Amino acid sequence: MKARHRLVIILLTIACAFLRPLSVMAATCQPGGGTLDTQIALIPYVGKSEDFQMFNAIMLRKFRSMSSALTGNGLPDVGTIDLQQRQGVFKTWPEEESYVTSNHYLSLWQGMIDSSGQPPQASSNIYLGRFKGQLKDPEVTLPLALKPSDAANTMDTHTMVTFYALAMNAIASKCPASVSKTYLDLALAIYKDLVKHGANGGHVDDIGHAIEAMNQKATLTTP
Amino acid sequence: MKRWIRRIQIAALLTCFAPCAQAMMLSCPPGCQPPRDNEVRVLMPIFSSQNPGLGSTVSTVLGFQIWQTLRQGPEGNIGTTRGSVAIDQSSFWKLAPASITASDLLKKAADARSGNGAQMVFWGDAQPFAGGTVVQSWLVIGADIRPRQPESWIVTDGQNHSLKADMPSLFYEFRPFVLKSDVIARYSNPRGMILFSDPQGLHAIGSVGEEMQALEQSPTAARVVAPTRTAAPVGWIMLPELAESRTEAVDFVSGLIRIYRADWDGAIQMMRRALENPNAPTKVRLDANLYIAMAAAQKPVMDTDTMQTALNAAETLVPENRAVTMYKVMADIAQASKASAGQRTRFLDEADGLLTQRAWVFSDSDSWLHNAQEMIRGMREAAPPVAR
Secondary structure, eight states, X not given: OOHHHHHHHHHHHHHHHHHSOGGGSEEESSTTSOEEEOEEEEOOOBSOHHHHHHHHHHHHHHHHHHHTTSOXXXXXXXXXXXXXXXXXXXXXXXXXXXXXXXXXXXXXXXXXXXXXXXXXXXEEEEEOGGGOTTOSSSEEEEEOOOSGGGHHHHHHHHHHHHHHHHHHHHHHTTOOHHHHHHHHHHHHHHHHHHHHTTOXXXXXXXXXXXXXXXXXXXXXXXX | OOOXXXXXXXXXXXXXXXXXXXXXXXXXXXXXXXXXXXXXXXXXXXXXXXXXXXXXXXXXXXXXXXXXXXXXOOTTSSSOXXXXXXXXXXXXXXXXXXXXXXXXXXXXXXXXTTTSSOSEEEEEEEEEETTEEEEEEEEEEOOOOSSOOTTSEEEEOSSSOEEEEOOSOSEEXXXXXXXXXXXXXXXXXXXXXXXXXXXXXXXXXXXXXXXXXXXXXXXXXXXXXXXXXXXXXXXXXXXXXXXXXXXXHHHHHHHHHHXXXXXXXXXXXXXXXXXXXXXXXXXXXXXXXXXXXXXXXXXXXXXXXXHHHHHHHHHHHSTTOHHHHHHHHHHHHHHHHHSOHHHHHHHHHHHHHHXXXXXXXXXXXXXXXXXXXXHHHHHHHHSOOOOO
């Protein structure tokens, strides 16, 4: 083989490594089982860029710490839940469904931040699609607090829905019931904290009730 | 930029059978010694912050609060243990705080220049906010190199059968809290802390310096030895407001240190304090109850009421949880190991029934379930038959 042919092959291989579908970033429950999608598509929120970046930084750190709870005891190695900034405008559920499914995203986050008043008003629209489980709709709206003292609630609501989505993902991927149970237990603990602190606005209660409904032996062990 | 490294190691030697608490300095210059077999150490790296001085102060305040809870251990615990808090003021984080993982923290704990084998790392983030400082904190639990590790619950039946339950979690995230600005201001320079000749803080005799050893403690002051001082090394430092501003994070970490030291009564006391704080997250509350149950079971005389109350509380918080199931089974087996023949069978039946009912919360690769079933089987075979 000529040298330039070898060079082309090498360059193509490198290009493929960078251009490979994001779907390779997935964890497997067990041999022969399905994969868990662990990437979240984050579309920059409408509003002040610096406020959105602050939110993004808070959530990145939260997911870093969250990944420590997702190891051991037979859980698939999901690594760190990855928040990936993407561009796009998705206005309908079919558009969102197509985007998350084709790219194997766990969920799609869009939102808006209105910093004109005090305190700033903001909310996240989180599309779960095929991982909605017992929720009525595939998309939920979560309040987004930008005050440092309320940052915990913001992180918790978004973490809770992510644990819930992971659990639904595990069920869809036919992981053992113990896997989805672990994720739902984590989600349930967060929901209880949110209720205790009165931070169950938006669809938080709907998600909490869905967590409680799914987190039952009869539900999780039914084929 | 000139980099400077400061280490302030605060240690208290506790748990001795002498009438008064002894103190031992734990200094850790480069190449220092690893913790001894009987030491429980918490490493506190400088907290991340937009203002590095603020991060340093917050780690100092929280470190002092944990240090204040270290106590002389009870009789009957495992030998002579010591607790220590290592506040690492060195500039550590080359990574952005959002990039730091539990694994990074554990490497720091093992590093000879910092944690030197610390069993836990307590770290966080501090940002100024509206006249105070908002603090977010995490606890990461790592390896314990001691030959005996009370933090893992082991039940034996005295006949070659034993079952071990590992700690319920190795990572905790605590709810953010606000430290008042006057507390921050007071502790912003620990090296410059004033040493007094009296516990009321009336007669100042100089600054403490880089290191201090605790001799005795009270809620608002501590008697220390400041070995770097050339004159009058013994005196008092004032620690006002620290005890009142303690959070569930500090109480839980302090409770864990007592678990590690097999100080069962002390652990129950501290974990109950953590539970009393309305800000304690559910996950922390869950594990605090499990630790209370474990400590109650391992007291010289098993405290079954405390144990069952704690287990019931845990079950209510997160029903059919794996860790709760594990500790409930451990409690049954522990009671079976101390019970009369008739009662023994009842406890073993309870444990067996629970394992059967909740096998689904354990993965196929989870060896604990199999080990527990083997333990029960072994105990039944070893016991004399009992008419049912």
